[in-house]
Amino acid sequence: MSFRVISTIDVNDESEIPRDFSGRVRRSFNGAESYVAWFTQGRLDNPGRNHPAYRRFRANGQVKYEMFYEHGELQDPNDRDAAVRGYFANGRLHYEEHYRDGKRSDSANGSPAVSKYRSDGTLRHQLRYRNGKRVNGRHSAS
Numbered sequence: 001m002s003f004r005v006i007s008t009i010d011v012n013d014e015s016e017i018p019r020d021f022s023g024r025v026r027r028s029f030n031g032a033e034s035y036v037a038w039f040t041q042g043r044l045d046n047p048g049r050n051h052p053a054y055r056r057f058r059a060n061g062q063v064k065y066e067m068f069y070e071h072g073e074l075q076d077p078n079d080r081d082a083a084v085r086g087y088f089a090n091g092r093l094h095y096e097e098h099y100r101d102g103k104r105s106d107s108a109n110g111s112p113a114v115s116k117y118r119s120d121g122t123l124r125h126q127l128r129y130r131n132g133k134r135v136n137g138r139h140s141a142s
Contacts, residue, residue, distance in 0.1 A: 006023055007021075007022065007024070008023055008024045008025075008026065008091055009021070009025055010025075010026050010028065011025055011026070011027050012027070014027075016040060017039070018042075019042050020042045021039050021127060022039055022040050022041055022042075023038070023039060024037070024039075024047070025037045025039065028095075032057070032059050032060075032061065033057050033061070034056070035056045036052065036055050036056060036057075037052075037053060038053045039053075040071070043071055044067075044069035045069055045072065046068050046069060046077065049077060049078070050077070052066040052067055052069075052077075053069035054069065055067075058089065062087070062089065064087060065083030065084065065086040065087065067080055067083060067084050068083045068084075072102075073099075073101055073102030074102050075100065076098050076100065078104075079107060079108040079109045080111075082096035082097055082098050082099075082107070082115075083097060083098060084096065084097040085097075088119045091140060092117070092121055093117055094119075095114070095115065096115050097113060097114050098111060098112075099115070100131075103129075103131050104129040105130055105132065106129060106130060107129055112126035113126050113128055114127040
């Protein structure tokens with residue numbers, strides 16, 4: 001049998017996070033969890049392939065947005081999923097943003113770097129980026 005020990009600290013302010021901390025940080029506000037962040041040697045870092053390094057919550061506990069990081073830089077967790085995803089209060093996807101090495105960039109599978117949706121799930125618009133710079137090819141849905 002093996003056990004994994006996870007250090008967890010609860011903070012009221014980011015200044016309470018030790019500089020080289022490795023583990024989980026939880027911050028609560030008015031009795032509800034505000035966010036959970038995972039660090040490795042002081043930098044945001046995903047604790048696993050399918051779990052983001054940073055997850056922000058609404059007052060009711062629903063996820064507001066989540067971000068995947070590798071070694072302190074935003075990074076798509078795989079060729080298909082976005083590094084940043086935001087959600088409407090109803091739980092539907094609001095936006096997603098793809099990153100490579102900390103720079104906004106179209107995904108490896110060709111999806112636009114930024115896609116924003118309306119609350120009914122229809123596409124609002126998409127933007128294309130390469131290496132952090134906007135490129136032509138904006139698509140707006142009507």
